[in-house]
Amino acid sequence: xxxxxQTPKYLVTQMGNDKSIKCEQNLGHDTxxxxxxxxxxxLKIMFSYNNKELIINETVPNRFSPKSPDKAHLNLHINSLExxxxxxxxxxxxxxxxxTDTQYFGPGTRLTVL
Amino acid sequence: SQQGExxxxxxxxxxGENATMNCSYKTxxxxxxxxxxxxxxxxxxxxxxxxxxxxxxxxxxRVTLDTSKKSSSLLITASRAADTASYFCATDAQxxxxxxxxxxxxxxxxx
Numbered sequence: 001x002x003x004x005x006q007t008p009k010y011l012v013t014q015m016g017n018d019k020s021i022k023c024e025q026n027l028g029h030d031t032x033x034x035x036x037x038x039x040x041x042x043l044k045i046m047f048s049y050n051n052k053e054l055i056i057n058e059t060v061p062n063r064f065s066p067k068s069p070d071k072a073h074l075n076l077h078i079n080s081l082e083x084x085x086x087x088x089x090x091x092x093x094x095x096x097x098x099x100t101d102t103q104y105f106g107p108g109t110r111l112t113v114l
Numbered sequence: 115s116q117q118g119e120x121x122x123x124x125x126x127x128x129x130g131e132n133a134t135m136n137c138s139y140k141t142x143x144x145x146x147x148x149x150x151x152x153x154x155x156x157x158x159x160x161x162x163x164x165x166x167x168x169x170x171x172x173x174x175x176r177v178t179l180d181t182s183k184k185s186s187s188l189l190i191t192a193s194r195a196a197d198t199a200s201y202f203c204a205t206d207a208q209x210x211x212x213x214x215x216x217x218x219x220x221x222x223x224x225x
Contacts, residue, residue: 004156040217041151041200041217041218041220042215042217043157043202043215043218044215045212045213045214048211048212055211056211056212058212090156090157092156092157097211097212099144099145099204099205099206099207099210099211099212099213099214100144100145100206102147102159102162103147103157103159103213104159105149105156105157105158106156107155107156108154108155108156
């Protein structure tokens with residue numbers, strides 16, 4: 001069974017559209033994250049949630065809105081997509097927040113905005 | 115700003131040789147982690163070393179941590195073609211409540 005899964009794996013869309021990426025973890029972890037990896041492989045945290053509560057919002061434009069319906073799911077909705085949003089988005093989870101614990105990553109969603 | 119920086123950015127060696135990658139960071143940490151990313155895949159955790167540890171081993175991996183120099187190294191011994199991947203260090207700056215990743219070292223093992 002996949003520990004951290006994301007859908008879709010690839011997303012190609014036009015500028016201005018709204019899209020969502022879904023993430024689920026079956027590890028029983030309390031904390032989930034969204035990361036953005038740019039074309040230079042630089043991986044940057046966007047959000048973290050602990051037990052459905054927002055912990056980190058890393059100066060991300062408010063076009064990005066995470067939603068955690070329960071602690072096993074953390075979805076990412078993006079409004080009014082821009083060219084600069086093109087990247088690979090990774091979901092991850094861990095037992096504890098704060099970076100003290102191993103994080104388990106999903107396979108990534110490659111978003112291409114045309 | 116970035117906390118961790120890996121060096122070199124790219125490394126190409128022959129199968130069987132040892133590969134050493136370095137990571138430097140800026141602030142005090144609780145722990146430092148190393149992750150591997152195969153092309154087109156998510157990151158996979160390799161090893162975690164706490165700030166009060168100096169060296170840790172896992173199979174063919176050896177990680178050292180020098181908190182006085184704010185640096186760490188990852189050594190992969192007897193490299194294999196399957197070790198070809200990007201390797202990232204990540205640190206949890208004290209009080210930051212998050213992991214901060216470096217830009218990674220792209221390792222290529224030539225058969």
